[in-house]
Amino acid sequence: MSLLRLLLAFGRVAAQRELAYRANFAIQALQSLIGLGTALAGLAVVFAHTTRLAGWRPQEVLALVGVFELVGGAIGLVIQPGMQRLMEEVRLGTLDYALLQPADSQVLVSVREVAVYRLADVALGLGVLLFALARLGTRIGPGRALLFAVTLAAGGAVVYSVWLGLATCAFWLVRVDNILVIFETMYDAGRWPVAIYPGWLRGALTFIVPVALATSVPVEALTGRLGAPGLAGSLAAAAALLVLSRWFWRQGLRHYSGASS
Amino acid sequence: MSSGPPRTPGGLRHLWAVYRGEFQTSVAVQLQYRGAQVIWLLGTVLGPLVYLAVWSAVAAASGGEVDGFSRASFAAYYIVLMLVNQVTFSWTMYEFDSRIREGAFSPLLLRPVHPIHADLADNLANKALTMLVLLPTAGVLALVFHPVLHPRPWAILALIPALGLAFAVRFTLEWTLALAAFWTTRTSALNQAYEAVLLFLSGQIAPLALLPGPFRAVADALPFRWMVAFPVQLLTGQPSPGAVAAGLAAQAAWLAAVLLLHRGLWRAATRRYAAVGG
Numbered sequence: 001m002s003l004l005r006l007l008l009a010f011g012r013v014a015a016q017r018e019l020a021y022r023a024n025f026a027i028q029a030l031q032s033l034i035g036l037g038t039a040l041a042g043l044a045v046v047f048a049h050t051t052r053l054a055g056w057r058p059q060e061v062l063a064l065v066g067v068f069e070l071v072g073g074a075i076g077l078v079i080q081p082g083m084q085r086l087m088e089e090v091r092l093g094t095l096d097y098a099l100l101q102p103a104d105s106q107v108l109v110s111v112r113e114v115a116v117y118r119l120a121d122v123a124l125g126l127g128v129l130l131f132a133l134a135r136l137g138t139r140i141g142p143g144r145a146l147l148f149a150v151t152l153a154a155g156g157a158v159v160y161s162v163w164l165g166l167a168t169c170a171f172w173l174v175r176v177d178n179i180l181v182i183f184e185t186m187y188d189a190g191r192w193p194v195a196i197y198p199g200w201l202r203g204a205l206t207f208i209v210p211v212a213l214a215t216s217v218p219v220e221a222l223t224g225r226l227g228a229p230g231l232a233g234s235l236a237a238a239a240a241l242l243v244l245s246r247w248f249w250r251q252g253l254r255h256y257s258g259a260s261s
Numbered sequence: 262m263s264s265g266p267p268r269t270p271g272g273l274r275h276l277w278a279v280y281r282g283e284f285q286t287s288v289a290v291q292l293q294y295r296g297a298q299v300i301w302l303l304g305t306v307l308g309p310l311v312y313l314a315v316w317s318a319v320a321a322a323s324g325g326e327v328d329g330f331s332r333a334s335f336a337a338y339y340i341v342l343m344l345v346n347q348v349t350f351s352w353t354m355y356e357f358d359s360r361i362r363e364g365a366f367s368p369l370l371l372r373p374v375h376p377i378h379a380d381l382a383d384n385l386a387n388k389a390l391t392m393l394v395l396l397p398t399a400g401v402l403a404l405v406f407h408p409v410l411h412p413r414p415w416a417i418l419a420l421i422p423a424l425g426l427a428f429a430v431r432f433t434l435e436w437t438l439a440l441a442a443f444w445t446t447r448t449s450a451l452n453q454a455y456e457a458v459l460l461f462l463s464g465q466i467a468p469l470a471l472l473p474g475p476f477r478a479v480a481d482a483l484p485f486r487w488m489v490a491f492p493v494q495l496l497t498g499q500p501s502p503g504a505v506a507a508g509l510a511a512q513a514a515w516l517a518a519v520l521l522l523h524r525g526l527w528r529a530a531t532r533r534y535a536a537v538g539g
Contacts, residue, residue, distance in 0.1 A: 023447075024447065027447055027449065027450045030450045031449065031450050031453050034450070034453050034454050034457055035453070035457075037457070038457040038460065038461075041461065041466075042461075042466050044473070045461075045466055045467050045471070045472060045473065045476070046315055046316075046319060046467070048471075048473050049319050049323065049327050049328070049471060050319045050322045050323055050327075051322075052322045053315070053318050053319065053322065054318045054321075054322075178296055178297045178300045179300070181300050181301075181304070182300055182303060185300075185303050185304040185307055186303075186307070188307070188308075188311065189307060189311050191311075192311065192314070192315055195318075196314045196315060196317070196318040197314045198314065198405075201310070201314070
């Protein structure tokens with residue numbers, strides 16, 4: 001549980017720092033609202049012309065928007081800021097300070113930077129998801145809720161591993177901020193059911209930049225669309241990518257030469 | 262300057278030299294970041310592709326057509342939109358606040374030419390380079406998505422002034438709105454709101470004809486549709502000659518309005534900057 005303790009400690013420090021800039025906090029909250037408003041208005045325009053999108057009902061796509069905001073907020077809350085700091089420190093050579101600390105280096109670089117204001121996105125996403133589920137009318141049994149939680153966690157693990165893998169490239173390439181833009185760009189496509197995309201793009205969103213595993217798949221679990229193969233695939237991808245990214249991180253560390261050499 | 266006789270700042274020949282110099286420098290700088298350009302390309306292509314997929318799915322669910330738009334006409338619309346958007350976009354709004362916050366604007370103000378010229382040359386250089394990649398990409402997309410469009414010859418002729426005016430309106434408007442950074446050094450929320458409005462009212466989320474009535478009325482009253490949707494419709498729709506002429510006139514009128522706004526705001530902004538900088 002050292003992971004959780006570290007995360008809470010870093011979160012508390014970050015919160016204290018953010019509270020010094022209250023206007024900034026308000027601006028960030030405003031931006032969260034604008035982002036959500038744009039997404040909802042887009043849905044309204046699309047569903048003014050149809051009742052189904054690749055078989056998904058409006059409430060189901062709304063739930064997807066909720067999960068999209070929720071996951072996006074979680075990435076922005078802890079994964080993205082940590083990885084950005086990691087890349088910066090590899091470039092400057094100041095990663096030494098993190099490596100000298102007693103905690104596991106991968107855990108440390110993953111949680112030591114927390115952008116507290118992104119909690120607003122997490123909360124908004126959760127709100128939209130719950131609203132959509134209430135509108136959906138069908139009762140979500142404990143089985144489906146559990147399936148949702150499991151696939152969401154697996155999707156989160158996949159996204160985290162991809163970020164870590166991309167950021168680890170910095171050990172060899174030094175300047176990789178642009179690589180991360182790839183993920184951010186591709187993540188936007190997760191706002192819609194992955195089923196609407198042509199086969200090659202669907203494949204890319206599932207296997208290359210696996211955005212779909214963190215957005216479409218959990219909603220499919222929630223709405224009873226996800227079969228056993230989908231669940232198995234999601235879990236397998238999460239396990240494989242966690243192991244792979246851990247191995248890659250170790251390789252990167254071995255390649256790291258520090259500030260002085 | 263050692264080359265030739267001294268030129269009067271602001272004269273046309275002087276301005277031409279400024280543009281040539283800035284353009285060449287920008288090309289050289291941007292060629293250094295080829296990797297970044299490729300990644301940027303991904304975003305430029307994926308945005309329209311997502312909405313093309315959405316509307317294709319809508320068309321498929323409604324028996325192949327949505328208000329006269331088939332899958333093939335959506336494909337044509339979004340491939341052309343990708344190109345038009347690339348021609349008219351600018352990024353000044355996103356770097357203006359850091360420019361001012363970090364003091365990078367002071368040396369620009371000391372130059373004898375308005376800083377908008379250097380930005381314009383930079384923008385044109387970026388487009389000259391990115392178009393070399395984007396046009397073949399559009400060709401590939403055409404092979405994948407089989408767009409259908411039958412532009413009329415005079416609509417193609419009108420496209421040149423329409424694109425020029427669309428770019429002029431959008432560049433001037435965005436450069437002018439970026440001046441908000443003189444009053445508040447955090448413009449990210451403002452930029453995001455602008456981007457959201459632009460997305461809906463310039464025809465990127467959906468062709469304007471598919472927007473709900475109230476949205477469409479707002480789009481008609483604002484300049485955004487003239488910055489993207491109008492040139493796209495020239496190629497993908499069947500506008501009458503009268504409608505095209507009226508559109509070009511509307512673009513010209515908006516350009517005049519935006520230039521006027523720019524003059525006023527620029528004066529107020531620089532006066533304010535002088536006061537802050539001391």
